[in-house]
Amino acid sequence: xxxxxxxxxxxxxxxxRSAIGSLRLVQTACILVIALVIVSPxxxxxxxxxxxxxxxxxxxxxxxxxxxxxxPTLSNFAEVGNxxxxxxxxxxxxxxxxxxxCTVGFGLIVNSMAGxxxxxxxxxxxxxxxxxxxxxxxxxxxxxxxxxxxxxxxxGMTDTFAVQIVPWVASPxxxxxxxxxxxxxxxxxxxxxxxxxxxxxxxxxxxxxPLSLPALATVSILMGIEAWNQYLWPILVTxxxxxxxxxxxxxxxxxxxxIYWDRAMAASVLMMIPILALYLAFQRWFVSSFVGSAVKG
Amino acid sequence: xxxxxxxxxxxxxxxxxxxxxAEAKTVIQVMHQGDPGWVTTYGDVAKRFEAANPDVDVExxxxxxxxYNEKFSAAVMSKQLPDVMELDAPFxxxxxxxxxxxxxxxxxxxxxxxxxxxxxxxxxxxxxxxELYAVGLTDSSVVLYGNRKYLEAVGARIPKGVDDxxxxxxxxxxxxxxxxxEGVKWPIDTFRGYxxxxxxxxxxxxxxLQSAGCDLIDRKTWKSVGTLDSDPCVNALTMxxxxxxxxxxxxxxxxxxxxxxxxxxxxxxxxxxxxxxxxAASMKDDIVVMPLPKFGPKGVSPNxxxxxxxxxxxxxxxxxxxxxxxxxxxxxxxxYAKEDxxxxxxxxxxxxxxxxNVGGPMxxxxxxxxxxAIARPPHPAYPAxxxxxMGAVDEIFNDGDVKAALTAAAEKIDxxxxxxxxxxxxxxQQ
Numbered sequence: 001x002x003x004x005x006x007x008x009x010x011x012x013x014x015x016x017r018s019a020i021g022s023l024r025l026v027q028t029a030c031i032l033v034i035a036l037v038i039v040s041p042x043x044x045x046x047x048x049x050x051x052x053x054x055x056x057x058x059x060x061x062x063x064x065x066x067x068x069x070x071x072p073t074l075s076n077f078a079e080v081g082n083x084x085x086x087x088x089x090x091x092x093x094x095x096x097x098x099x100x101x102c103t104v105g106f107g108l109i110v111n112s113m114a115g116x117x118x119x120x121x122x123x124x125x126x127x128x129x130x131x132x133x134x135x136x137x138x139x140x141x142x143x144x145x146x147x148x149x150x151x152x153x154x155x156g157m158t159d160t161f162a163v164q165i166v167p168w169v170a171s172p173x174x175x176x177x178x179x180x181x182x183x184x185x186x187x188x189x190x191x192x193x194x195x196x197x198x199x200x201x202x203x204x205x206x207x208x209x210p211l212s213l214p215a216l217a218t219v220s221i222l223m224g225i226e227a228w229n230q231y232l233w234p235i236l237v238t239x240x241x242x243x244x245x246x247x248x249x250x251x252x253x254x255x256x257x258x259i260y261w262d263r264a265m266a267a268s269v270l271m272m273i274p275i276l277a278l279y280l281a282f283q284r285w286f287v288s289s290f291v292g293s294a295v296k297g
Numbered sequence: 298x299x300x301x302x303x304x305x306x307x308x309x310x311x312x313x314x315x316x317x318x319a320e321a322k323t324v325i326q327v328m329h330q331g332d333p334g335w336v337t338t339y340g341d342v343a344k345r346f347e348a349a350n351p352d353v354d355v356e357x358x359x360x361x362x363x364x365y366n367e368k369f370s371a372a373v374m375s376k377q378l379p380d381v382m383e384l385d386a387p388f389x390x391x392x393x394x395x396x397x398x399x400x401x402x403x404x405x406x407x408x409x410x411x412x413x414x415x416x417x418x419x420x421x422x423x424x425x426x427x428e429l430y431a432v433g434l435t436d437s438s439v440v441l442y443g444n445r446k447y448l449e450a451v452g453a454r455i456p457k458g459v460d461d462x463x464x465x466x467x468x469x470x471x472x473x474x475x476x477x478x479e480g481v482k483w484p485i486d487t488f489r490g491y492x493x494x495x496x497x498x499x500x501x502x503x504x505x506l507q508s509a510g511c512d513l514i515d516r517k518t519w520k521s522v523g524t525l526d527s528d529p530c531v532n533a534l535t536m537x538x539x540x541x542x543x544x545x546x547x548x549x550x551x552x553x554x555x556x557x558x559x560x561x562x563x564x565x566x567x568x569x570x571x572x573x574x575x576x577a578a579s580m581k582d583d584i585v586v587m588p589l590p591k592f593g594p595k596g597v598s599p600n601x602x603x604x605x606x607x608x609x610x611x612x613x614x615x616x617x618x619x620x621x622x623x624x625x626x627x628x629x630x631x632x633y634a635k636e637d638x639x640x641x642x643x644x645x646x647x648x649x650x651x652x653x654n655v656g657g658p659m660x661x662x663x664x665x666x667x668x669x670a671i672a673r674p675p676h677p678a679y680p681a682x683x684x685x686x687m688g689a690v691d692e693i694f695n696d697g698d699v700k701a702a703l704t705a706a707a708e709k710i711d712x713x714x715x716x717x718x719x720x721x722x723x724x725x726q727q
Contacts, residue, residue, distance in 0.1 A: 055575070059558045146374055153375030232364065236371040239326070239358045251361030255332025256495070256603070257571040259553075263333070 042272075043067060049076055049265035057261040076266035088241060089267055092249035096228060097274060099164050099245055103227040104220050106169045111219060112212065114170065115178025116204045120190050130179065137172035142232075149236050159239045168227060174219045181215035182208055217285030224278045228271075246271050321352070325617050326379035328358040328372070330365050330603070338633045342624045349623070353616055363494060366680075373397065378610035380617040384431060385496060386420035386601035387673035387683070393423040393430050394677035394720060398606045400428040404618025409625055409643070416666045417642035420601045424675045425722055433604030434625050434634055436642035438662045438670065439501050440598075442556060442566040442576060443585040450478055455585055458661060459668045462588040462596045469536070472545050475564040482562035483555060484545045487537075488569075490553035493691045499673060499683040500599050501567060502537070502690060507671050509533035509593040513682055514674050519714060519723055521682070521707035525689075526700060533592060534690070535699045542696070549694075557584075570662050574638040577658070588661050589669070598665040601672055602640070640666075677720040681713035 048057045050072040060066045080089040117123055118130050148167060157163040185208060193203045209216075231247045238244045246267065253264035279286070329339055336359060343355035358379055360368035365385075372378050373395075384392060392398050401421070402410060413421075413432065421431035441463075448455065451474040456462050463471070475484035491497035503513055510529040514521045524530070540546050547555045547563050556566035557579040566572070567589075577584050589598050605624075607617045624630055631646060640662065641647035647654070653663040674682055689706035693699050714720060 055554055055558065055579070058552050058554055061552070146371070149371045149375050153377055158375070158377065232367060235360060235364050235368050239377075240356060241359075248361065251363065252331075252333050252336055252359070254361065254363065255335070256330065256362045257569065258332060258575075260333060 040067070045265055045268055045272075048261065049269045050074070052076065052262055054259070054261045054263075057265065058259075076262045077270070080263050080267045080270065089246065089249050089270075091241065092244055092246040093270060095161070095243055096245040096247070096271070099161060099230075099243075100224055100227045100274065100278075102161070102165045103168055104223050106165065107171065107174060107223045108216055108219060110170050111174035112178045112209065112216070113204065114175045115180075116182050116208060117200075118175070118179045119182035120203070120208075121200060130176075133172045133175050133179075137176065145233065145236065152237055158237050159242060161243045163237045164230065164234055164243065164245070167233075168223075168230075171223070174223060177219055178212070178215055181212055185211060214285040214288050217282035221279055221282050221286050225275060228275045322354045323352060323613055323616055324354045324356055325381065325611070325613055325620060326356045326358055327381040327620065328360060328368070328379040329383040330360055330362045331383075334633065334637070338630055339624075342627050342630050345627065345629075346620055346623050350616075350619070353620075355620060376610070378608040380608060380611035380613060381621060382606055382608055383603050384606055386431070386433075386604055387496070387499075387675070387679050389421065389431055389604075389606070390423060390675045391677045391679055392606070393425075394723075397608055397610075398430045399609045399611070399614060400426075400430060401432060401607055401618065401621075402429045404607055404614050404621075405432055406622040406626075409622050412643045412645050414642055414644060414647070414666065416600045416670050416672075417604075419672055420642075421604055421606075422675075431604040431606035432621065432625065433602060433642045434631065434646055435602055435639040436600055436666065437602040437640050438570050438598050438600060438665050439504070439567065439589060440570065440659070440662045440665070441587040441589055442568050442572070443587055444556070444561055444564050444580065445583045445585050447475060447478060447481055447561075447564040448585060451475055456587050456661075459588040459596060459664045463590040465536070465590060465592045468590040468592075472540065472565075476543065476545055478564070480560075481564045483547045484563070485540070485565040485567060486547040486553075486556045486563040487540075487567045488553050489546065489549040489694070490551065492549065493687045496683060498687045498690050500601070501569070503673060503686070504589065504597040504599050504669075504671065505537065505592050506530050506533050508589070508591055508595060508597040512674075513686055514676070514678075514710060516674060519676060519678075519719070521685075521710035522704070523707075525686070525707040525710070526703040529593065530703055531700050534693050534703065536592075537690075538693050538696075538699060541694050570640045570659060571638060573652070573659055574636070584658075586659055586661050588665055596665075596669045597671050598669045599673070600666060600670040602642070604642075676723060678710060678714050678717070682710050685709040 044066050047067055047069050048060075050069045051057050051060075052071075052073045052075050057066075082088045082090050114133075118126055118133070123129070152158060152163050152167070157166070189207055190203060193207055198206070228245075229247060230245065231251075234243075234245050234248050235251075238248070241249075250264055250267045250271065253260040253267065327339070327343070329335075331339070339357055343357055346355055347353060358368075369382070378397060384398075389398070409432065410429070414436065416436050417433060418429065420436065421429050421433070423430050443453070443455070448471075451471060453471050453474075454463070454467070472484040475481050488497060488501070499513070506512060506525075506529070509532060511527045511533070512524055512530075515524045552558075554575070555563040556568065557572070557576040561580065561583075566576070568576075573584075573586070589596060605621050607614050607621070611617050625643065631649070634646070635650055635652075638652060638659070639646075639650075640659075641650050641653055647663065651657050652659045654660065657663075673679065676682070685706040689702040692702040718724065
């Protein structure tokens, strides 16, 4: 009798294990399919950048040949790596890196300070300021772009690095992100430091900022992507290659009558590397920030 | 310490001298678009001009083709118009009406003015004061390219010249035959792949309407309702919609090289002069260049391209004019244009372009310029006209109602004209 019961239980366990195994198989298959969908365009981009015939690239697009290169060449990369001349794509890449570093660097300082003051400062009308910040977030960038062009040109800022950095350093979204993060930290931290005689800036710099790595990582990545992908703004406010970013330079490959897919692909690969590196560097905190937000609601 | 201070002072003084010298130079700004080849060419022309005129600095302002209008608007709003600007010919009337361009005749070398083809003069002339506001080395046209092997297989007649162009019946008959021919995936590529953000639709398909006996707008009353949605236009676009529905036309998603791509999947191409070099390289002797078919009482072809104007904001219009003249005569600039199979807008350039000379492979295209070319409507409302028409064609190709789409577009155009009080003095032309 007991053998029979044991055997039935074992069968049950086996069935459960088999069901779990099948479920995992389906899950793995689904994840693989999703991963393939995400990775395949990037792989295609990389493969195309190693082909030197722009018409062949276009012809290959609709077939599996898009994922294969028989005679790989780095000639496209050599062509887009110029640091001088009319088409100094290397120079444009450096410009983009400089703009990215400054925007993210200053952005972290300004937005985190604003978020901290809104969360813990003794400023009057904090609630009102916070609602204004949130309200500003819903205004699309495109709607204010032309007035902004007029403002920066009157200020004599056109064709500079500053014009591509200063307007985007402070952002309602990132101020709010920092505010939300700081507001969730225990009140006791602030009070204890205050009792020890620390100033608000000292509390921000020495206690709250070191604790906000996930928020800093999230803002760095989001702000970095935004700064890196700027296209219309630099076209409108820059005139020469002095401060122009790589996104604008890549547009030269898309001419009126012809598209230079080979070099466009190589330049796109080069353009992708820094932002990918930024993401990989901050990935751990970026993910934990999102998980944290989800858990804390 | 004292020595270092002295060195720093000397360096500053030297820098000051250099800067003063640089400031003494006259700077002219030149705004342009173009692919990497053209960007390099303009850069080289600017260097040669600076070498010939050491007291002048040329500052090139590049704007991507797709964002050129946005860049231009930003330049207008921020009062930073360049001295010289490249502009798409059909937009000239709008720019002149808005006061952005100045007459160019007194600023350009006489020999260049005398060298311009009629079509080139037409594309740079403002219809109100009949003054020339822009000039270019090149012009443009659209021809019907064919694959000789496929055409012979269906027994198609190859026209000898513009007067001999296919009729609508012949053209549609060949499309049907080609659709059944082995090896042909699509009977024709109308270059839908250029999308609806470029001028292609109005530039290339507008002549089909004009050939069919109508137009985008009545060029006397400057009213679109009753013209764009008239029966000939509805019939012409119903015909094109049928080609798309039948699967005869290369879809937008298949790019812009199906005529000369590997395997040559498209048998005909309703294409610009600029694809000739690439197509001929791929197809060798199989490429045939024919005039655009007559879809109605007469054959019509487009013209107009990117040309050079001098803005009213220029503080040195004489130097700006000198630069434009220098560029149009520059040998390397012309050589690059020739390599790009550019369509001549200057007679001397035509004489130097065997491609377009009598007996040349693109002679038919050049013949069209004098026999069938009709410019896009030279009216300040052109941006509204082209935008409305492109939207309507897109809707029609996506199975929309032809009459309704054209009426909506025509109403939109008339609304724009009314909102601008008829763009005086264009309203007095009636």
